[in-house]
Amino acid sequence: MYPEVVPVVRCPNCTAHPLTLLGPLYEDGEIVVGALRCEFCAVQTPIREGIWDALNDRLLPLTPAQITNYxxxxxxxxEPLWRWNALTLMSGRRFPLREELTLLRGLIQPRPDRFYLDVACSAGLYARTLAAPGAIVAAVDHSWAMLREARRQARERGLRISYMRASAQALPVVNGAAAGVVMGGSLNEIGDQHAALCEIRRVLEPDGQFFCMNLVKATSGWGRVLQSGLSTGGVDFPKLATLNQWFDRAGLRREAQWRWRVVAITLLQLANLK
Ligand SMILES: C[S@@+](CC[C@H](N)C(=O)[O-])C[C@H]1O[C@@H](n2cnc3c(N)ncnc32)[C@H](O)[C@@H]1O
Incomplete structure (x- = not known):
């Protein structure tokens, strides 16, 4: 975790902020060991191996799909076995990773001194894509294994990305802090989608943007058979219309949407709620 992210995080217990950084040990500017203390409720959460554990060692109830990520x-x-070719395999056309990441970067346009968040980041592909010079980038996942791998990859490339262990349904980030939130493929397996989307809405700046890539219900026979097998492990494949209802219900307005077979990419902003 890097010090520039401390002002935008909030207490995972009582939601107060700012948090006080205790006993930091730095390595190349990164806080590798330390703790964040809430002066309001006195709860202290550790930073270990460079990762802030906002869940404080707590284990969450997991679906089989989520357990594999641990x-x-x-x-x-x-990333090497699945992610690099995932969209080509699922979209029915050649869809190189470079094209997906160019779209992501072009739509979000990370700017210096603005804060960007990758929710349910796995090995941190989207976070690395946003790590433009000066942009403040953080990434959340609840799996230690994924966060360690994401941090390893970022450090290998000299990228300044802050990693936090937290639930997508309780982001430890202050209201309206993020100029951009990104989520790649995670909405399908995240658990309570409504709570996660409401959290994304909460942390977005008034003119912030949310880039969401996820899978929707297959129309082919084989696709449906495969998806119904995966559904038993806790992976959800909504129809596109259902997905759009989820966004609407969370107060997120669609700015643009693309669909190639089961792959959907949606760019969203805050809807004006009355
Ligand atoms: C499909 S992978 C994400 C892929 C990644 N975003 C990418 O583009 O390569 C799903 C990730 O979501 C994480 N995850 C699932 N449910 C979560 C939750 N409720 N809170 C935080 N992370 C979650 C898993 O640990 C896993 O790393």
């Missing part, structure tokens, strides 16, 4: 080999192999 395994270190899954974290290590996730």
């Amino acid at each position: 395994l270190p080999p899954a974290a290590r192999l996730y």
Whole structure:
């Protein structure tokens, strides 16, 4: 975790802020060991191995799909074995990772001194894509294995990204802090989607943007069979219309949307709630 992110985080217990940084040990500017203390409720949460554990060692109830993300080999192999070709395999066209990341960067346009958040980041692909010079980038996941791998990859490339262990349904970030929030493929397995989308809405700046890539219900017979098998492990594949209702209900307005077979990419902003 890097010091510039401390002002935008809030207490995971009582939501107060700012938090006080205790006993930091720095390595190349990163806080590798320390704690964040809430002066209001006195709860202290540790920073270990450079990662802020806002869940304070707490284990969450997990679906089988989520459990696989806790395994270190899954974290290590996730990007090279699956992610690099995932959209080509699922979109029915050649869809290189470069194209997805160019779209992400072009739509979010990370700017210096603005804060960006990757929610349910896995090995941190989107966070790395946003790490433009001067942009303040943080990424959240609830899996230690994924966060360690994400941090390893960022450090290998000299990127300044803050990693936080937290639930997508309780982001430890202050209201209206993020110029951009991104989520790649996670809405399908995140659990309570409404709570997660409401949290994303809460942390966005009034003119902030949310880039969401996720999977929708297949229309082909084989696709449906495969998806119904995966659904038993806790992965949800909504129809596009249902997905759009989820966004509406959370107060997120669609600015643009693309669909290629089961792959959907949506750019959203805050809806004006009456
Ligand atoms: C499909 S992967 C994310 C892929 C990544 N965003 C990318 O573009 O390569 C899903 C990730 O969501 C995380 N996850 C699932 N449910 C979560 C939750 N409720 N809170 C935080 N992280 C969650 C898992 O640990 C896993 O790393």
